[in-house]
Amino acid sequence: MFELRMSLQSLMVAPVLVLVILSPCPGIAAPPGEPDDEAFDMENYDLNNETEWENLDINIYGDSYDYEDLDQEIEVGTVAPDTPPPAIQPIAQQYEEEVTLPTLAPAPVSLDFKGPGLFGPETGLGMPICLLCVCIGGSVYCDDMGLDQIPPLPKDTTHFYGRFNKIRHVKKTDFINLNKLQSIDLTGNQISGMDEDVFRSLTQLQELSLADNNMQFLPELPITMKRIDLRNNKLISRGVHSEGFKDMSQLEFLYLSSNNLDYIPTPLPLSLRALHLQNNNIQSLHEDTFCNLHDRNFIRRNLEDIRLDGNPLNINLFAKAYVCLPRLPVGSH
Template sequence: ATVKNSKEDMTLPTVHPGPVTVDYKGQGLFGPETSLGMPTCLLCVCIGGSVYCEDIGLEQIPPLPKGTTHFYGRFNKIRHVKNTDFINKLQSIDLTGNQISEMDEDTFRFLPKIQELILAGNNLQVMPELPVTMKHIDLRNNRLSSWGVHSEGFKDMSQLESLYLSDNKLDYIPTPLPLSLRVLHLQNNNIQSLHEDTFCNHHDHNFIRYNLEDIRLDANPLNINLFPQAYVCLPRLPVGSH
């Protein structure tokens, strides 16, 4: 008996596949395309709703996928943040260690879910306008002066727990401060005096600010012993020069 080579008898159909495309600008696997011609989630790392674009030399914020809730753009070369850079699902933004000196005034105003903003180690002279949903604000190591902090900018932030403003050029403590505040760091500024209503209410001697337990005023030209009435409502004295 003879056995024929099966390869000689095998006929395979010819397949002509159509073009395969990925919608980078929609909710595609790799997110929208950046100005560098590369999808954001190939240039950066996307895990769930978090986008990590850290220390890769970015000069602007890349387009974010529609489901982004947390954006980390630390240690890049970003100078200007625009009001079109972010999407309204964002809850947390970290731009530590960039070169940011300019921001559109309403950059964060229309982010209804934002709770955490970290802009430490930049060149900001003016604090951006922030929504009342904030819980954590970190503006350390900038160039903020008191004229650059919006009057009563923190007043309506009823959920604010931590405010870091150390290593700036502030002349006084921004007031009023929300009762929810737990941490206030103001060391290494130019604060020289305190008002008796900075933390307390001199009209109400029964008023106690229970939550504010961590106040740093050291490395300011301020002798905290000279302002005892400013602390009578606090559970703990500020750290500062005596």
């Protein structure tokens, strides 16, 4: 309807524009019915005269047209159909009707703090060990935690690291039932004593590090040992078991430097590769310390790293003690 009205108004305004444009042109014939040409003399025609404007009978807006009548005469048909289309169900509803998913019950999670659960046994601090320390696989890391005792460890522990704490004594119950334990590292504590049978039940133990402690006496060790590190302690010769290393057929590294040993703990296993005894109180060597007096052809092929420097010992005086070695010991001459 709005478009129709605009068209009609355009038609009514058009004559005015034509009149204004064409009337100044010379040589235009006067409209029929006019008395003479003087009526259209543009020089004498004064549009500023108000009387002339009043007498100008031009109905711009067309009073003879009734727009309401046009509204009644012109009817626009409805595009929409008579009956509405059926309602479309939401997509979610359609799938809900077609597919029904089974309900899955959540899997139970064990949070047994006091047993061999997810976070290991509970410590004396009221916290599971694997929340207090770091557990990665079978390794438990409790370094620099301010501990004054060995915490309860999970039964599947294979490697335990308790370095740089304040532990003074290690009890036989600290490693009980840990049949998979292979490595213990207690470097940098204040350990001055251990129960004699503290390691007896550890049938898989291969590495033991007690460096930088205050140990004077060494407890019995399993024969499965491969590496023993007792540097920077206060070990004395009578604090080491007689023939304590003899049956360790897999022992390769024995570090006993910076202690108070008077002699080398013999006999040494043939598997030994490195023996560090520097900075002790060793004053003499025996011919059978490294070699076999009953077999002059015996050669200790594996032992290539012997440190005896820092002892009150002149190694030149004990030449017969080295005849079976692939290399001479390091020490003062």
